[in-house]
Amino acid sequence: MKIGLIGAGAVGRACLMSLVYAGGAREIVLVNRNHKRAQGMVTDIQYGTTLLPAVHVRAGHYEDLEHCSLVIVTVGVNEKKGGATDRKDEEGRLLLLDDNAKIYQDIIPKISAVAPGAIILVVTDPPDPLAEVARQFSHGAHVISSGTLLDSQRMRCHIARHAGVHPSAVEALVLGEHGTSQVFVWSGVRIGGVPLARVLDINEKDCEAFQKQIEEEVRFANISIIEGTGASQLGIGMVTAHITKTILNDERLVVPVGSHVEKYGTTLSLPSLLGRQGVLETYLPALSAKEEDALANSAAVIQQAWERVSR
Numbered sequence: 001m002k003i004g005l006i007g008a009g010a011v012g013r014a015c016l017m018s019l020v021y022a023g024g025a026r027e028i029v030l031v032n033r034n035h036k037r038a039q040g041m042v043t044d045i046q047y048g049t050t051l052l053p054a055v056h057v058r059a060g061h062y063e064d065l066e067h068c069s070l071v072i073v074t075v076g077v078n079e080k081k082g083g084a085t086d087r088k089d090e091e092g093r094l095l096l097l098d099d100n101a102k103i104y105q106d107i108i109p110k111i112s113a114v115a116p117g118a119i120i121l122v123v124t125d126p127p128d129p130l131a132e133v134a135r136q137f138s139h140g141a142h143v144i145s146s147g148t149l150l151d152s153q154r155m156r157c158h159i160a161r162h163a164g165v166h167p168s169a170v171e172a173l174v175l176g177e178h179g180t181s182q183v184f185v186w187s188g189v190r191i192g193g194v195p196l197a198r199v200l201d202i203n204e205k206d207c208e209a210f211q212k213q214i215e216e217e218v219r220f221a222n223i224s225i226i227e228g229t230g231a232s233q234l235g236i237g238m239v240t241a242h243i244t245k246t247i248l249n250d251e252r253l254v255v256p257v258g259s260h261v262e263k264y265g266t267t268l269s270l271p272s273l274l275g276r277q278g279v280l281e282t283y284l285p286a287l288s289a290k291e292e293d294a295l296a297n298s299a300a301v302i303q304q305a306w307e308r309v310s311r
Contacts, residue, residue, distance in 0.1 A: 001024070001025055001026055001027075001069045001070075001248050002025070002026065002027040002028075002029070002067055002068050002069060003019070003025045003027070003028055003029070003068055003069060003070045003071065003072065003244065003248070004028075004029045004030075004031060004060075004064075004065040004068045004070070004071040004072065004111070004115065004118070005019070005028060005029070005030050005031070005071075005072045005074070006031050006032075006071065006072065006073045006074060006075050006107060006111070007031075007032060007073065007074035007075030007076070007124075008030060008032035008034070008037045008038045008041050009074065009075070009078065010078070010230075010231040010233040011074045011078070011123060011124075011231070011233050011236055011237065012030070012032070012041075012074040012075070013041060013233070013237075014233040014234050014236065014237025014238075015072060015074055015123065015236070015237045015240045015241065016028065016030060016041065016045060016057070016237075017045065017237060018237040018238045018240065018241035019240070019241045019244060020045060020048075020049055020052055020055055020057065021052060021241070022241035022242070022244070022245045023052070023053035023055070023245065024244060024245040024248040024249055025055055025244065025248060026054070026055060026056065027055070027056045027057075027058070028055060028056070028057045028058075029058055029059075029060040029064050029065060029068070030042055030057065030058070030059050030060065031059075031060055031061060031062060031064070031065065032059070032075075033075075035059060035061070038059035038060075039059040041059070042057050042058055042059045045057060062107075062110040062111065062113075062114055063114055065111060065114050065115045065118070066114045066115060067115070068115045068118045069117075069118060069119065069247075069248065069276075070118055070119045070120075070121060070244060070247055070248065071111050071115055071118045071119070071120050071121070072121045072123060072240060072244065073104070073107070073108075073111075073120065073121065073122055073123060073124055073134070074123045074124055074240075075103060075107065075124060076096065076099070076100035076103050076104075076124035076125070076130075077096050077099045077100055077103075078096075078125070078231060079093065079096065079125060079222060079223075079226060079231075079232065080226050080230060080231065082095055082096040082099065083095060084096055084125070085223050085226055085227075087220050087223060090180050091180070092126075092179045092180035093125040093126040093178070093179045093180075094126050094129070094179060094180075094301075094305050096125050096126060097126055097129055097130070097305055097306075097308075097309055098309060100124055100125070100126075100130060101129075101130065101133050101306075101309040103124075104124070104130055104133045104134055104137065105133065105137055108120070108133070108134050108137040108138050109137055109138070111138070111141075112137075112138040112139060112141055116140075116141070118141065119141070119142045119143075119144060119247065119277075119278045120134050120138060120141050120142070120143045120144070121143075121144050121145075121146065121240070121243060121244070122134055122143060122144065122145045122146065122258075123145075123146045123236060123240055125178075126177075126178065126179055126305070127145035127146050127147065127178050127258060128145050128147065128177050128178060128179070128258050128266070128267045128268055128269070128302045128306075129266075129267070129302055129305040129306035129309070130145070130306075131143045131144070131145040131258055131259075131260070131267040132260070132266060132267050132302075132306035132310070133306060133309065133310065135260060135267075136310060142277070142278040142279075143259070143260070143267070144243070144257055144258060144259055144278055144279055145178070145257065145258030145259070145267055145269070146178065146236065146239060146240060146243065146257060146258070147178055147256055147257040147258030147268070147269035148173075148174040148175060148176065148177075148178050148182055148256045148257075148258070148269040149239050149242070149243065149255050149256050149257055149269070150178070150235055150236055150239045151174035151178060151182055151218060151256075152172060152173050152174045152256050153167070153235070153239065154174075154217075154218045154221050154235075155170075155172045155173075155174050155184065155214065155218050156170040156171075156172045158214050158217045158218060159172055159189065159191070159196070159214060162200075162210070162214070163191055163196075163199060163200060165191055165192075169191055169192050170189070170190075170191055171188065171189065171190040171191075171193075172184075172185070172188070172189045173185040173188060173256055173271065173285065174218065174256065174269075175256060175268070175269050175270055175271075175285075175295055175298075176268050176269060176294070176295050176298030176299065176302075177268060177269075177298045177301055177302050178258070178269065179301070180219060181294075181297060181298040181301040181302075182219065182298060183291055183294040183295045183298055184211070184214070184215055184218070185285065185287060185291055186211055186288075186291075187286070187287060187288045187291060188285055188286070188287075242255075243255070243257060243274070246274045246275075247274060247275065247276060247278065248276070249276075250275045250276035251274070251275065252273060252274065252275045252280070253273075253274055254271050254272065254273055254274070254283065255271070255272060255274055256269045256270065256271055256272065257269060257272050257274065257279065259272060259278070259279040259282065261282055261299075263284075264295075264296070264299035264303070265299070265303055266299055266302045266303040266306065267302065267306075268295075268298060268299050268302055270282040270283060270284060271283045271285060
């Protein structure tokens with residue numbers, strides 16, 4: 001199957017590498033404002049594709065996206081350049097919205113004009129309100145945001161490290177916004193099917209302290225990465241490839257990605273049945289009253305953000 005990738009920056013590069021390794025796509029078209037950069041990236045990676053599942057990677061223009069099943073959008077101002085690296089700023093990634101919404105208003109119609117049936121996967125930060133912008137300017141495309149799938153993996157990793165187990169043994173979900181209002185579903189955390197507090201053998205006070213520590217580590221993981229490397233890219237690249245492979249292979253996995261949820265009036269992440277047609281169904285897990293309120297608040301944050309830029 002044929003897919004498009006918009007953007008040859010740090011995240012676009014990481015996505016391309018992960019997509020090539022993951023397999024599933026027969027053809028990948030890389031589109032970038034600076035076409036020479038896209039050509040250079042494709043030339044570099046093509047020499048390694050000979051060792052991997054068959055895939056044709058090429059640099060192209062928007063018209064080359066015709067017949068794409070999926071178009072992944074990574075282009076935009078990143079967190080470091082956009083100043084979204086202050087742990088004390090509650091806006092977080094939303095600081096990037098005004099600039100990146102303008103970019104989306106320009107490129108989404110170009111995508112829809114040549115690939116009207118393609119699923120659009122929004123990876124650019126902040127992905128949830130930008131997914132609403134994409135819905136508005138694509139005139140009916142099925143739009144998904146990468147959502148909180150990466151946050152959920154971060155949560156699993158940090159819990160696993162503290163518990164001394166492999167992350168695959170940890171059941172954990174982050175829902176709502178891929179941003180500072182995200183919701184950690186502690187009521188559903190299990191390790192091998194056993195509630196977290198029982199595994200850790202700690203009292204309620206210590207459990208709350210543990211949860212706060214994990215939330216800080218996960219919520220600001222992107223900033224910690226940026227402080228070390230300049231860009232958060234590798235994890236989102238792998239997550240993007242996982243979403244793509246799930247769609248192309250019609251795997252029907254249930255993962256926390258973002259889609260427009262009528263109940264909340266906006267795009268946000270819930271456990272979602274994902275297949276070749278995109279998000280087929282969303283599920284609302286059992287939540288505590290506190291988590292329900294937090295999810296409603298997260299939805300309101302996203303909605304207010306995209307409504308601001310859609311005026």
